[in-house]
Amino acid sequence: MNPELLTQRSAGVVLHPTSLPGPHGSGDFGPNAYYFVDWLHTAGQTLWQTLPLGPIGLANSPYMGRSAMAGNPFLVAFEPLVERGWLAATALQNSFVAEHVRFDDVLPWRMQRLREAFAGFQDRADTATRESFAAWQRDNATWLEDYALFMALDTAYGTDLWTDWPKPLAAREPKALAEARSTNAVEVAFWSFVQWQFDLQLQALKAYANERGVYLVGDLPIFIAHHSCDCWARPELYLLDAEGQPSVVAGVPPDYFAVEGQRWGNPLYDWKAMEADGYQWWVERIRRQLYLANVIRIDHFRGFEAYWEIPVTEPTAINGHWVKGPGIALFEAVERALGKLPIIAEDLGLITPEVDALRLATGFPGMRVLQFAFSEDASSSHLPHNYEPNTVVYCGTHDNDMAVGWWVCSNPRERAFAGEYLGTNGHEVNWAMIRACSMSVANHALCQFQDVLGLDGYHRMNTPGSMECWTWRFRWDWVRAEHAERLARITAASGRIGFDRLRLPY
Numbered sequence: 001m002n003p004e005l006l007t008q009r010s011a012g013v014v015l016h017p018t019s020l021p022g023p024h025g026s027g028d029f030g031p032n033a034y035y036f037v038d039w040l041h042t043a044g045q046t047l048w049q050t051l052p053l054g055p056i057g058l059a060n061s062p063y064m065g066r067s068a069m070a071g072n073p074f075l076v077a078f079e080p081l082v083e084r085g086w087l088a089a090t091a092l093q094n095s096f097v098a099e100h101v102r103f104d105d106v107l108p109w110r111m112q113r114l115r116e117a118f119a120g121f122q123d124r125a126d127t128a129t130r131e132s133f134a135a136w137q138r139d140n141a142t143w144l145e146d147y148a149l150f151m152a153l154d155t156a157y158g159t160d161l162w163t164d165w166p167k168p169l170a171a172r173e174p175k176a177l178a179e180a181r182s183t184n185a186v187e188v189a190f191w192s193f194v195q196w197q198f199d200l201q202l203q204a205l206k207a208y209a210n211e212r213g214v215y216l217v218g219d220l221p222i223f224i225a226h227h228s229c230d231c232w233a234r235p236e237l238y239l240l241d242a243e244g245q246p247s248v249v250a251g252v253p254p255d256y257f258a259v260e261g262q263r264w265g266n267p268l269y270d271w272k273a274m275e276a277d278g279y280q281w282w283v284e285r286i287r288r289q290l291y292l293a294n295v296i297r298i299d300h301f302r303g304f305e306a307y308w309e310i311p312v313t314e315p316t317a318i319n320g321h322w323v324k325g326p327g328i329a330l331f332e333a334v335e336r337a338l339g340k341l342p343i344i345a346e347d348l349g350l351i352t353p354e355v356d357a358l359r360l361a362t363g364f365p366g367m368r369v370l371q372f373a374f375s376e377d378a379s380s381s382h383l384p385h386n387y388e389p390n391t392v393v394y395c396g397t398h399d400n401d402m403a404v405g406w407w408v409c410s411n412p413r414e415r416a417f418a419g420e421y422l423g424t425n426g427h428e429v430n431w432a433m434i435r436a437c438s439m440s441v442a443n444h445a446l447c448q449f450q451d452v453l454g455l456d457g458y459h460r461m462n463t464p465g466s467m468e469c470w471t472w473r474f475r476w477d478w479v480r481a482e483h484a485e486r487l488a489r490i491t492a493a494s495g496r497i498g499f500d501r502l503r504l505p506y
Contacts, residue, residue, distance in 0.1 A: 005046075005215055005295055006342055006365055011438060011487075011496040012047025012217065013040060014398060015449040016062070016461065017075055019473050024113075025096035025106030027473060029201040030077030034208060039479070041212045044488035044497040048209065049217035049446055051398060051461075051470075052299075053202070053292060060103050060470040063221045063299070064266070066150065066228045069143035069288050071198035074110050078117070080201060084129075086120030087113060103471050118193045136196050142284065144192060150229035152187035153180060162232040163244040170244060172233070202292060210294070217344070218293030220286070222300040223250045223266035230281075231267055237274055237281060238267040248309045251317035252300075255349055256372070258465055261317025263310055271326045279326070279333040286334050286341070294342065297392075301345035301364075302355045304330060328361050344392050344444075348372075365443065368393045370433050371406050374414040374421070383421070384440035391442035395433040395451050398461045402450045403430040405457020430454050431486065438494040445496065449474065452483050 020027025020036060027033070040048055055072050057064030062072070081087040091113055096106055125133075137144060150162070157165055168176035181188060206216055224230045226246055231238055241247050246267040254261045274281060289296045303325055310320035335341055345364040347355060359366050368391055373382035380386065387393060395403055407415060407429045419425055422432040430451045437445040450459045453474065462469040492499045 006344070006443065008046075008443070009494075009496050010046035010444050011491045011494075012045050012049055012444065012446045013043075013449050013452065014049045014394070014446055016051040016398070016470075017053075018072075018471070019449070019461070021473060021475050023095040024078060024092065025101050025109065026074055026103065026471075028075045028077040029198075029205050030079050032476075033077075033205050035476075037205070037209045037212060037214050039484060040209075040214050042488065043452075043484040044491040046213060046215060046497065047217050047295070047444065047446060048214055049297065050219060050293075052219045052221055056470070057225050057227075059467045062219075062470065064225045064264075066154070066225060067143070067147045068224050068228070068230050068285050070147045070195055070229075071202065071292070073114060073194045073198065074107060075202075076114060076194060076197045077201055078113055081113075081117040081120075081197070084121075085124055087117040088120075091116055114194055115190065117197075118190045121193060133193070133196055136199065137192055140195070140199075143288065144195060146233040147195070147229045148188045148191040149177070149181060149184070150232055151191040152184040154227075155187060156184065161227050170232075206292075206294070215294040216292075218289050218296045220289050220296050220298050222298065222303045223264065223268070226265070226267045234281065237270055239270050240267060246312050249312050250303075250307065251310050251320060252308050252349060253317060253320060256375075258317075261308070261320070262464065263314070263317040268307065268309060275326065275329065279330050282330060283334050283337045286343075287338055290338070290342070295344060296342070297344040297346055297367075298364075299346050300349075301347050301359065301366075302349060302351060305352070305355045305358045327358060331362050348397075363390075365390045365392050367391070367397075368442065369397060369400065370394070370437055371396045371400050371403070374410065374418040384436055384442070387440050387442045389441050389443050391440075392444040392446065393437045393440055393442040394445075395430070395437055395447045398448070399464050400448075401457045401460050402448065402455050403433045404451075404454060405460065409457065428454070431490075434487070435490050435494075438490050438496060445494070452487055453478055 015036070017029065017033055018027045020032040022028065022030060022032045037048070052062040052065065053071055053075065054062065055065035055067055055070055056062050056074070057066065078087060078092055082089050082092070153165060153169060163170055166176070169180060209216060235244055239247050248268050249263065250266040250268055251263040252261055286296070305327060306322045306324050308317065308320045309323045310317050314320070331341070343364045345359050345362065345366050347359055347366040348369065368382045368387060370382060370393065373380040376382070384393070396406065400406065401409060407418070407426050410418070415426070422429065422436055424432040434447050434451060437447065459472055461472050491497050
């Protein structure tokens, strides 16, 4: 861990690895991830922020996965598996080459390639490699054993929720679990193998990036999915009924994004139960995420001060209410176990003085989003002249439109305000926003890669409330040398990197 990263002035780009180019239908930890690190280095960027790297859930969302600890299997690159002799190169000949492909077609194809690689490993791995795999399994047993068995059972029972599995398995009766591990031993080993490869590949990419002065910023969703190994393995840590179903669910009240609020549907934590063992689940979760990344952004930070509790019978989030969260006690427990934490607090939405006080007590930098500023007035906390240094500013987050799309869709008052503040009539509004964020006093300035490329709203990663999201990808022929050069010049001029690091003619 390197908490000093958050005290240094820096700049970065937001791009999820699935958005990377490549011939296999979805971006991964393969060659294009390394090319992107090189591009970031050339552009003078210090931070590469991703979305959550865990397994995806409903509608391909990385915020509703089946494990808080595991990695997304679809980020495992095939090239290293071919190099090891476990996957035949011919298996990749029918890769997806079209610009637009359905993830519903891509994901089963990728999963089949992973199964073929596992079979190759079983047949051809040498003794040293098998021992390395076994050692990795032992080192990660605290989360891996439950995850691999959960996924084996999830595969066996199809789309059923874990609460619909045979009662002895849903209730985790020891005899039933032992029998299931034996019966599904090969499937359990497969899911362990995939996680092993995920870890090896991500650690290699992380080391490559760090050597070039680029650091990974991960994303930790505050809540987990009900149909997850976490909820199945430790149901006592959640507010569930006798059948294992949530009695209340998570969400947010009506806001900028949704007039009825957002009913996320995640089960809520039993914070008293978590407090009883010193928040050990959170200690291990954050320890794991800081192994995968250099810094982590905690999504929905305000939920640790108070969270929006919605009765499970309510179809929308309107009739929820605020309930107090664990507050500073949680972060004190984690810091006692792990030391100073390199965490970014996503403190957006309805923020009260109590939420501000909690963030200040932790010392974590908060977030500002420039796009939000122009629906308010000059006193907006999202305007650069109102920032404090311990801040991470974004032109827009993954939930926002691109700068170009935002300009087109904003109302005349917002455009007039933004035009005056940014000094633009809409021409290159993306660069005007990037420059305003970078020149601010905020220690960290990030932008979406789409905004560097000047793309419009068609290319946004997520539209809250929509089911058609999370699958955007770019192509390298959209990226011109001037993109990196221009971003590097702005980054250097704003003191976020020294001019001596740049290889640009002046």
